[in-house]
Amino acid sequence: MASIPSTQNNSIVSLREVPFCRRNNQDKLATKDLGPPRPNLNIKQVSTKGGKSYNRGFSRSWYERKTWLAGCEVASALFCYPCVLFHPNSGTGTETAWTTTGVTDMHHLSEKVKKHETSKLHMDSCLKFSAFGKVNIATQLDEGYRIAVRKHNDEVSKNRHILARLIDCVKFCGVFELALRGKDETEGSSNPGIFRGLVDLVASLDEVFEEHLKTATVFKGTS
Secondary structure, X not given: OOOOOOOOOOOHHHHHHOOHHHOXXXXXXXXXXXXXXXXXXXXXXXXXXOOEEEEEEOOOHHHHHOXXXXXXXXXXXXXXXXXXXXXXXXXXHHHHHHOOOOEOOOOOHHHHHHHHHOOHHHHHHHHHHHHOOOOOHHHHHHHHHHHHHHHHHHHHHHHHHHHHHHHHHHHHHHHOOOOOOOOOOOOOOOOOOHHHHHHHHHHHHOHHHHHHHHHOOOOXXXX
């Protein structure tokens, strides 16, 4: 995995040297949490209208109005932070400026911002940016459901195993025409009957069956 340059993780320069997709998950989360870099940019343009000259410069208020805006002091230009992270090499025409060269046209900035915000590329990038690093509730619920089903299936298999052992004991007594009940089947009885004795024998050979006889409320005992 590529190492992050000394420049701050979220700077445009840093993201050009080590793109977001090449960073490890910890660095990606840090880059997202830092948010878009917002340096003071010295972008000034002179425009004329009606024979008069007007100076247009970048105002920091744009950062507050458009939270996705990122600035780069080196390029002295504006970029789209989510698009730089998730679609650095995508886009066509003027849209590529938001991820590659940067936008410097202050005279038409409002129009360029509106156009970019409605582009499919920008909306997809913003969705990915918003979702990145968040716990996927659907996945959690799905995993919880799978665990519940697995636990239920294990319990069913265990109960079938227990029932099969009891049926085997009953069949054994039936084949040899042995009485199922003894004279005294209370706990610790010295004359519990053949069936109870057979159940105890099976339990001594089967840990699952033995554990069931000790703890379960269903099928507890043999009466």
